[in-house]
Amino acid sequence: MKQTRSLFRRFLKVHFLFIFLPPIMLIFISAFFGVSNTHEKNVNTLNLFYVSVLLFGFIMVAFVILSWLFFLKLQKRLALLQEVMSSSAKNNSFPKPISVQADRMDEIDQLGSSFNWMIQQLEDSRKREYEEELLRQRLIANLSHDLRTPLTILRGHVTRLNKESISIEGQNSLTEINHTITRVGDLMDDLLFYTLLTSGKHPYQSTSTDIGRLVRASVAAWYPLFEEKEIQLEFDLPTEETFYWEADPKWMTRVLDNLFQNILRHAAEGKYTNIVVDVEKERIIVADRGPGMDNSSYEGGAGIGLSTSNYMLKKMKLKADITSNGNGTRVTIGRA
Template sequence: MKQEQGQKQEKNHKQEQKQPGTLFRRFLTRHFQFIFIPPLVLIFFFAIISFPGINEEDLNTLNLFYVALVLLGFISVAFVVISWVFFMRLRKRLANLQEVMSFSADHHSFPKPIAIQNDRMDEIDQLGRSFNWMIQQLEDSRKREHEEEVLRQRLIANLSHDLRTPLTVLRGHVTRLNKEAMSAEGQNSLAEINHTITRVGELMDDLFSYTLLTSGKHPFRPASTDIGRLVRSSVAAWYPLFEEKDFQVEVDLPSEETFYWEVDPAWMTRVLDNLFQNILRHAAEGKYASIVVNVEKQAIIIADRGPGMSNFSYERGAGIGLSIATYMLEQMKLKAEFTSDENGTKVAIGKA
């Protein structure tokens, strides 16, 4: 492999050595030729051609000024014309390169490689070759990233499916052991095992859902949604669970006023479910939950009196559920602002 790379580098080096002069060197060379060649041609012309009826002294005295004037005018015109042609061609090549780059920026896609002339290979062609190399590297990187993403999604899906079987077996053994006579400590251990199995199953579900979301396989159906009604329905579903845990629940949901967001109702309900579930898991010791719909600010405010997000909790896990909620909010052009300390956590959901 190293030998092949060395041969390629040597080949490229030889090609660079065979390259003609640079762009501006050619420009200076052509102008030098147009400045010095015409005078030499005219001197040679007048040296070998004689005009009948005009002696050498008259020619020198009468036509010397006109010859110099014509020569100077010819050189000036040639200089201007050559410069104009050179810079117009230069501008055209740079404009083509700029057009390809701007097309990529406007259409959010990789540009197509530009055509270059290997026999010329001046500074602009070298820039174009570097540009084409960059495009090729980006395309290869995107291809590898796509392949890795597909492999990761397939791996997560397979793991989520394969791990359900041993979890089901474990839960069956726990159920069987519950029917056996054992001490209070044994019952507590079984209850903890059963809780852990449930938690692992929920984490796998969250991971699988996140994979579906990020791969675009989870349908997103936005619609004009009554936020007050949606939050009221979600709170009604979770209220018995809060009561079971002896939570003090304060709800402020305006009955007459409301506002509408262009969101997916199922996604929005999933976000609220995740936030309520986090309160039950991580803020149970505070025994408090506040749900407010602020019509004036068009915001949903949920607060608790738990230990805060900075405190470590075994139940916290890797935060996949919160990642799912954040991703859904971003897709619905919403944002969640978290405020957390040792006295509790507050999250405000509003327009991004």
């Protein structure tokens, strides 16, 4: 950017003139009167002294006034720029461009012009990010929808083949194919839900939630599935005591569903699950005796369910502490 004028250079020029020009004029005037009155004996040196004192005082006052006006104007322009920056930080939004005088373009205007250019770059970047996010969400939604058709066709062929007389190895293969189709469908559902969740399609609605009651309802809904897998279910769910969290009941239910689903997917071989509602410490504990997260089977997928749970817990100002080893996994949900 070409600099046309310098603010501080103008400041130095003006002050140089006020400091050095009056004394130089005084010297010339004194010399002129001194030459024109060489023959006069009675020179009023006292008046000349008074003139010098007044001129010096005038220089000092003018210097102070000019300096004060200069820095006052400079402070106002910098305060305007600082106000725009601080207001955007307080409101958590992009700042608005500031006005710049193109015909002047001193150092402050150049700073404002650079600031406006930065804002424009940030807005363009945010616009591109928003468009890419919409494209990604649309792509995931379309893929989740389009892949259901071939999966449905595959399941239909598996059902038809089950009615045919085939060997035991063939039956086992068909069972594994059907199981894989179900797993892929569940992963697509998790991916679609996570995409909709992060895009605001499932808005967070905070309310005072009875956690003890909510956990009991979730355990009752999942109990038949645990029983079907022959998983021993132990739980400590107080009925007379409870605690409340400011949370979304639907989101909390979804978090528990993800935990219970992971137990059925990864830890069913442990044949044990323990669910505790700790009223005193206000936390939820879900533990199993599976192989652990590091040794889980291929059904672990990409961890979409865990990412979904962490996202919802963070929004509700909660957190999940996970401890996992070869003897099982323990998830503790509490306040962040």
